[in-house]
Amino acid sequence: MSTDSRAPSARRWILGVWAVLCLLPSATARAQEKPDDSVAALRQEIEVMKKAYEERISTLEKRLADLETAQGQATAPTATAEAAPPPAPAPEAPPSEPAVAAVSPTEPASGAGGASQTSNYFNPAISVIGNFLAVGGHNPVENLPAADLRESEVGIQAIVDPYARADFFLSFGEEGVDVEEGYATFTALPAGLLVKAGRMRTAFGKVNPLHLHVLPWPDEPLPVVNLLGGEEGWIGTGVSVAKLLPIGDVFTEGTLQIFRGQAAGLFESERRGDLSYNGHYRVFMDLTEASNLDLGLSYGIGPNGTAENADTRLEGLDLTYRWKPLQTGTYRSASLRGEVYRSRREQPGGDQNAIGWYASGEYQLAKRWFVGARYEAADHADDDALRDTGTAGLLTFWPSEFSQLRAELRRRHYDLTDDTATELLLQLQFAIGAHGAHPF
Amino acid sequence: MKRILPVVFAFAALASFGSAAEAKLRVVSSLQDFASIAQSIGGDRVETMALAKGYQDPHFVDAKPSFVLQLSRADLLVVAGLELEIGYLPPLLDQSRNDKIHPGNPGYLDASAGCDILQRPTAQVTRAMGDVHPYGNPHYWTDPNNGRVIARAIAARLSQLDPAGAAAYQKGLAAFEQRLTQKEAEWTAKMAPYAGTKVVTFHDSWPNFAKHFKLNIVGHVEPKPGIPPTPSHTLDVINLIQTQKVPVIIVEPYFDKKTPNYIAGKTGAKVATIYPSVGGTPAITDYFSLFDTDIDAFIAAVKGAR
Numbered sequence: 001m002s003t004d005s006r007a008p009s010a011r012r013w014i015l016g017v018w019a020v021l022c023l024l025p026s027a028t029a030r031a032q033e034k035p036d037d038s039v040a041a042l043r044q045e046i047e048v049m050k051k052a053y054e055e056r057i058s059t060l061e062k063r064l065a066d067l068e069t070a071q072g073q074a075t076a077p078t079a080t081a082e083a084a085p086p087p088a089p090a091p092e093a094p095p096s097e098p099a100v101a102a103v104s105p106t107e108p109a110s111g112a113g114g115a116s117q118t119s120n121y122f123n124p125a126i127s128v129i130g131n132f133l134a135v136g137g138h139n140p141v142e143n144l145p146a147a148d149l150r151e152s153e154v155g156i157q158a159i160v161d162p163y164a165r166a167d168f169f170l171s172f173g174e175e176g177v178d179v180e181e182g183y184a185t186f187t188a189l190p191a192g193l194l195v196k197a198g199r200m201r202t203a204f205g206k207v208n209p210l211h212l213h214v215l216p217w218p219d220e221p222l223p224v225v226n227l228l229g230g231e232e233g234w235i236g237t238g239v240s241v242a243k244l245l246p247i248g249d250v251f252t253e254g255t256l257q258i259f260r261g262q263a264a265g266l267f268e269s270e271r272r273g274d275l276s277y278n279g280h281y282r283v284f285m286d287l288t289e290a291s292n293l294d295l296g297l298s299y300g301i302g303p304n305g306t307a308e309n310a311d312t313r314l315e316g317l318d319l320t321y322r323w324k325p326l327q328t329g330t331y332r333s334a335s336l337r338g339e340v341y342r343s344r345r346e347q348p349g350g351d352q353n354a355i356g357w358y359a360s361g362e363y364q365l366a367k368r369w370f371v372g373a374r375y376e377a378a379d380h381a382d383d384d385a386l387r388d389t390g391t392a393g394l395l396t397f398w399p400s401e402f403s404q405l406r407a408e409l410r411r412r413h414y415d416l417t418d419d420t421a422t423e424l425l426l427q428l429q430f431a432i433g434a435h436g437a438h439p440f
Numbered sequence: 441m442k443r444i445l446p447v448v449f450a451f452a453a454l455a456s457f458g459s460a461a462e463a464k465l466r467v468v469s470s471l472q473d474f475a476s477i478a479q480s481i482g483g484d485r486v487e488t489m490a491l492a493k494g495y496q497d498p499h500f501v502d503a504k505p506s507f508v509l510q511l512s513r514a515d516l517l518v519v520a521g522l523e524l525e526i527g528y529l530p531p532l533l534d535q536s537r538n539d540k541i542h543p544g545n546p547g548y549l550d551a552s553a554g555c556d557i558l559q560r561p562t563a564q565v566t567r568a569m570g571d572v573h574p575y576g577n578p579h580y581w582t583d584p585n586n587g588r589v590i591a592r593a594i595a596a597r598l599s600q601l602d603p604a605g606a607a608a609y610q611k612g613l614a615a616f617e618q619r620l621t622q623k624e625a626e627w628t629a630k631m632a633p634y635a636g637t638k639v640v641t642f643h644d645s646w647p648n649f650a651k652h653f654k655l656n657i658v659g660h661v662e663p664k665p666g667i668p669p670t671p672s673h674t675l676d677v678i679n680l681i682q683t684q685k686v687p688v689i690i691v692e693p694y695f696d697k698k699t700p701n702y703i704a705g706k707t708g709a710k711v712a713t714i715y716p717s718v719g720g721t722p723a724i725t726d727y728f729s730l731f732d733t734d735i736d737a738f739i740a741a742v743k744g745a746r
Contacts, residue, residue, distance in 0.1 A: 162544070165534060188539035192512065244512055244537060251505040284505035289493070292504065326496040327694055367668050367696065400667060402567055432567075438527040440503045 124158030124166075125434035129213050137423035141414040144423075149174055151212060155436065163188045169211065180211070180235065192244040202234040202263075203242075203255045203280040204298045205339050206318035214439035216335075216362050216372055216396075218408050218427035222388050223356030226378035227314070227343040229265030234300070236263055236276065255280040261303050267312065268305025276302025294320040306347040312381070313344040333364040343381045354379035362394075370396040386415040401438075403430040465602050468510050468541075469518035470525045471498060472719040473581050474551055474590065476726045478518060481595050481612035485605045491528075494719025497694040498578075499571070499666070503528040511536035514547070515601055518594060521550035522557065524578035549597050552578070555586040558647040570664025582716060583648035584624050587727055591616050623728050627653070630735055634742055640681060640709070641690040642700060645716050649734075658684055661691075661700055669699040681707040687745035688738065690714045693721075712741035 131151040135144045152172040159165045164184045171180040183198030201209045207221065208228055220231050228234045236259030245252045257278040261269030267276045278300040285293045298316035303309070317340045324333035338359040345352040356378030364370050372394035380386040390412035397405045408425040464487040469475040475488040482488070489510055492501045498520070511517065511532055519525055533542060540547035552575075560576035580586045595613035599606035635654040639646075642661040650657045659680045663673035680686065681703065689700045689711045700711045714734045715724055724730050 162539075162542075185534060187534050187537070187542065189537065192537045194535060194537055244509065246509050246512075249506075249509065251509045253505070282505070286504070286506050292506070294505075322502075324502065326493050331696060400567070401571060435523065435526045437503060437531045438500065440528075 122158070124156045127155040127157075127431060127433035127436055129153045129155070129429060129431045131213055132428045133218060134426040135423055136426075137421065139412075139421035139423055140419050141417060141421065142412075144425075153180065153211065153213060155434070157434070160184060180232075183240075194242045196240040196242075197238075199235065199237040200240060202236045202257060202259070202278050202300070203240065204228065204234055204278050204300050204314065205316040205341065206294070206296060206320060206337060207339065208233045210439070213429050213431075216337075216360065216370075217374060217392065217394060218406055218425045219410070221339075221358040221360075221374065222376040222378040222390055222412075223339065223341045223358055226388060227341045227354060227356045227381050229263055229267075232264060234263055234266055234278075236260075236278065238275070251282075251284040253282045255282075259302070263302065266304075267302035269303040270305075271303075274303040276300065290325045291321070291323045294318075294322070304345055304347065306345075310346040310348075312346070315342045315344075316340070331364060331367040334362065336361045341378075343379075345381055347382065352379075352382060352384045354381050354384040368398045370394075370398075372396070380416070388415055389413045402432070403428070465515045465598065465605075466513055467516045467518065467598075468514040470501075470520055470529065471581070471717055473587075473717050473727060473730070474518040474520070474594070476718045477587065477591050477616070478516075478594050478598070480616050480726060481591060481609055482598055482605070483608065483612055485602065485608055486598065490719070491532075492717075494715065494717035494724060495693045495721070497692075498524055498717070499527060501525075501528045503531050505535075507532050508535045511541060512538050514538060514541050516547050516549060516597060517541035518549045518551055520578050520581070521552040522575040522578035522580075523573050546597065546600055549593060551590045551593060552576075552580060554589045554593060555580045556583060556589075556648065556651075558651065559644075570662070571666030573665075577644065577647050579645040579716060580648045582646060583652040584620060584627070584731060585652065586648060588617060588620055591620070619728065623731065627731050627735055630739065634739065637688070637742060638684050638686045639688045639690055640677060640686050640703075642692055642695045645692055646690060646714070649714075653735075658686060661689065661695075661703065668696075674699055674703060678703055678706050681709050688712050688741045690738070692716055708745060710741040710745040712737050714738060 129152070130149065131153070132148070133144070133150045134147045136146075150173070154168075154170045154172065156168040156170070157166065164186045166184045167181065168179070169181040171178045179199055181198070181200050183196045183200045186193075186195040186197075189195060201211070203209050205228075207215055208224060212220070220233060224233050225231055236257060238257060238259035240255060240257040242253055242255040245254050255278075257280075259276045259278070261267055261271070261274035261276055263276060278298065280299075281297045283293075283295045285295075287293055296316070296318040298314070298318070300314035300316075301311055304312040318338070320335065320337040322333070322335045336359075338357065340355070340357040343352070343354045343356070345354070356376075358374060358376035360372065360374035362370055362372040374392045374394070375390070376392075377387060377389045380388070390410060392408050392410040394409075395407045399405070404427075406425075406427040406429070408427070409422075410425060411420065411422045413420045465482065465485060467475065467478045467482065467486050467488045469478065469488065469490050471492055472490040472494045475490040478486060479488045491507050491510070492498050507528075514536075517533075519529065538547075539545065542548060543550075557576040557580055559573075561572070561574060565572045565574050581590060591613055595609045598609045602609075631653040636656055638656045638658045639650070640659045640661065641657055644657075644660055644662075644665055646655075646657060649655070659677055661669050661674070661677060663670050681689075686707075686709055689704060689709050691697055691700045691711055691713055693713055693715055697711060697713075703709065704711045714737055715721060715730060718724050718727060718730050720730070721733065724733050
């Protein structure tokens, strides 16, 4: 009985499974919206595609044949080739892919070649300037190595778009890399504005904005070293806005720069809201065709990190006189420049009021030869009772526009240790790559 | 409202003043040659100014801020291109705050386009060859045929920037071309007897001039472009002049004449100062007197050579 009673239940099970199996396809078919219709549509589509392909292949075959015959009879080539009708567009959308494929045999060849060429066009201009320095003599304070590839400056420059250009200057020392500058300049702004954003040498004074390799000396003068944070000078990260403010035909320009509150050796702040600022006003006058005067006033302020709300205020005055007859057949030129900085530093134990200045001159003896001299003096920013001084004589030779040999005989007195050091600095600079602008 | 009115009037007055000053199209060019051509085409519709003086080495122009001011006010900038201005123009242009005259805009005209440019390098160039110009010799305006091409380009661009003056510019161009054709015949006739004359030039600035007037440049006082004369190369040049019987050494006004004079003393060749640009001397007031002066100086030198 037990089997009998089990049999109908088993049969019911089998029936149930059958029912489910039978229902499933219909259910799925219903889900696919009428099976016969979709299959027919597919068939139709394939049929259409097949037709389109066949049509295209036959057209292509015909064209090929026409071309071959045209090449055979060199006298009348064009007429037959153009007589072939262009491939008929496919009746429906799907064959768009084969349409591309039909064109592709010619495309990769020219396209790929063009791509590599144009990508070269848009590569930035790259230049590398090597700065090698050999030093002789004894200096217990600034102990420069006997020979040093002080800096390899890689410049990468290009125009970004119709509104901006970008300039990167990466300074490779022997040990590491620094982004000396990296900024975008917006050149197409209204109202005579020029905006830079990024990391840049601050427009404080005359030599601080310049790169080491365009200075008329192999070293930074003492006021920069003592009052602007060290050999590197003041480099800021932020935004700079400069506006032309012409007075008649005299060039004057005002620059306002806002940077974060840190600058190596100069400004220090943990708080994001503590920023540093720099303002610069420049007047340039052509005195005659051959001589001109360049005057700058600078003011900078930022947190020095010695105490809460302790600031360092910087003031600068720079003056440059240049003389260079335009008819350079005589190859004589001269320039005189001088700068005075004042640093007022709030710090625990008494505010410091440090002064630094230098005066320097350069005279061109021949097309490739220059002599120069410099006097420098600067208090220590954190102790205005200490004043370092120095004198230097220079001789520069330019083998070509792209290399430069320079010798500096330098005597510096360091007040802290009361040491006097006399040294000979020999510098070789060499530039490769894109032709940069001449320094002015 | 009463307080605002004077301000509005002041602005209106300023604006009208501004537009009065704007009436002339300001053309700034790197060379006086282009400025002169633009002036002869544009007449009193344009105001021209050149950055480099005609007696100045066009490779070494200082990027003076006063030029920034000129460029900031310019409607059209005409450059020689081919990297002749690479040492000073790019930073000036960036600081000009004048988008109109940036490359790619109608206010920027590269005069070399369409000109017959010689010495385009066909192989790799390196600076071992001196200060070579990778796009070809940039001293192309010393061929009057190129002058014609430049004039047409300038006229077309002036018409584009100032459509109201298109007729005037066409008229100016026609007059310039007519004068040029007439002068060219005169110059060609003058130079015809000297066709094939061998010359040594200081810098390689003269291939276009030589091609047009059929001179044969056999050497340069500079050992390589931009490299000043060296004793050994000077001896080579002396030998060259003696063996090839070169009558003339052409020197640009901005080079030191010491070495050319020395060579001349040794060989009997004559040193001729030939001016590459308008404004080289006060007598060279335009593109026509440039060739007048140069051709006379050349002929005088050839005649004076022993």
